[in-house]
Amino acid sequence: MPSYQHLLVEENNGILYVTINRPQALNALNQATMGEIEALFGHDYAGRKDLKGVLLTGAGDRAFVAGADIKEFLGVAAEGSGEAMATRGQNIFFTIERFHRPVIALVNGFALGGGCELAMACHLRIATDTARFGQPEVNLGIIPGYGGTQRLTQLIGKGKAIELTLTGNMIDAAEAHRLGLVNYVLPAAEARAKAIELLETIGSKGPVAIEESIKAINAYYAGSAFAAEAEAFGRASGTEDFAEGAAAFVEKRAANFRGK
Structure with a gap:
């Protein structure tokens, strides 16, 4: 079994259990962790026909993933690499x-920014009743760049997606379920069992049909809109506002945006 620094991986009865293991940073997605996610899904377990599916979660009970690692973002504006960073994250x-095979996000605690985008990239989402969701990037003077503007709109519709993206507000698990962002909301003690039950049920169906269904449903949303998001992220990341917003976040103070 491949080894990782920031992921805990266990395989049992055809189900792959993947835990993002940076609890001291609320499981924030630094570039090293992103690289390990890419290796796991894009290479190490790609094409494994004996898998029933994947259960993806975050270590601890405070956060699924609280966002991208903002400290790494501080150099993005100076380097002018925002668009490339967003494109890599999308890919x-x-x-x-x-x-x-189906990937279920078991969302425990905060799923914010890149964490919400990660959950939305999964095929299904099960939330504990303490989960919180949001795309708060505007608080930093930036926009979602890992597919958030696209998948949030796909899942909950244009009006609510615009509201949540432009306000940066968080919603609780019950509201996320009402909007269609998550499939189930359950107490923590029951959420994992529900995820396993779903993976076992899907695993009992025709494997080729499962794989082709995923391809067919994804095809509906194929297009160039993700590239437009990456370009917009790149423009926003080159502003003085983003440099100020990221610095303010790290320094735990209010940002003073100037519209530049």
Whole structure:
């Protein structure tokens, strides 16, 4: 079995259990962790026909993934690499969305920014009743860049997607379920069992039909809109506002945006 620094991986009865293991950072997605996610879904377990599916979660009970690692973002504006960073993140999350077996996100605690985008890249989402979701990038003077503008709109519709993206507000698990962002909301003690039950049920169906169903449903959403998001992320990441917003986040103070 491949080894990882930031992922805990266990395989049992055809189900792959993947835990993002950076609890001291609320499981924030640094580039090293993103690389390991890419390796797991894009190479190490790609094409494994004996798998029933994947259960993806975060270590601890405070966060699924609280976002991208903002400290790494501080150099993005100076380097002018925002668009490339967003494109890489999108491509990594495409390896999850296009994985040949169902991937269920078990969302425990915060799923914010890149964490919400990661959950949305999975095929199904089960939330504990303490989960919180949001795309708060505007608070930093930036926009979602890992597919959030696209998948949030696909899942909950344009009006609510615009509201949540432009306000940066968080919603609780019950509201996420009402909007269609998650499939189930359950107490923590029951959520994992439900995810396993779903993977076992799907695993009992025709493997070729499962794989082809995933391809067919994904095909409906194929297009150039993700590239437009990456380009917009690149433009926003080159602004003084983003440099100020990211610095303010790290320094735990209010941002002073100037519209530049």
